Structure formats: structure tokens, C-alpha cells
Amino acid sequence: MPHVLQPSQREKFRLTLNTDGRAHPVENILSVATLLLGLVAFFSTFWPAAHAVSAWVGALGFGVGLYSQYVSATTPQRSLNVIGLVAAFVGAALGIAHGGFLPR
Numbered sequence: 001m002p003h004v005l006q007p008s009q010r011e012k013f014r015l016t017l018n019t020d021g022r023a024h025p026v027e028n029i030l031s032v033a034t035l036l037l038g039l040v041a042f043f044s045t046f047w048p049a050a051h052a053v054s055a056w057v058g059a060l061g062f063g064v065g066l067y068s069q070y071v072s073a074t075t076p077q078r079s080l081n082v083i084g085l086v087a088a089f090v091g092a093a094l095g096i097a098h099g100g101f102l103p104r
Helices: 025-046 048-071 075-098
Strands: none
Touching (some): 025 048, 025 075
């Protein structure tokens, strides 16, 4: 077992959502969209005047995230979905708490 002590060939690290070796362009786009919508909803809660943005983007991100989780094919896609779903839910909840869906 000398290869255990000194691996002869080291795999190069690649960040990919397609860990099963097949392309999933629609699922990847949905996962990234969920993450982006969730982050926008979450970070817009730091400005209470942007409550309408938080509420609408959070609700949209939550809906897209649920569908994306349903059709996801790989574990990295599901990981992005969960992060985006949580951020979208928190953003929507705080946006509703700060004033709701309609601007004041």
C-alpha cells in the first residue's frame, strides 16, 4: 500500500454542481437563482425601507427554491437550494414584519 502514503496522481479540485458526470443546465440555473434570490431578500432586510423588496423577492425565492429542490439531481444543487430557501424565508418573513408587500 505505498500509494496511500504518497499518492501518485492527485485530482485537481473543481467546483461543480454536476457531480454525477452529466449536465443539468436547468437544475443548475434554478439552484443558482434560488441562492441569488435568497441572498437579495436576506440582505435587503438590513434596510427596513426596502421591506417590499424583501417580501416579494423572498416569496419568489421561496417558490423557486421549492420547485428547484423538487427537480434537483445532485447533492451540491440541493445544498444551494437549502441555503437559498432559508435566506429567502428569513428575508420574506422580516420583510413582512417590517411593513409587508406594499410600499408605504
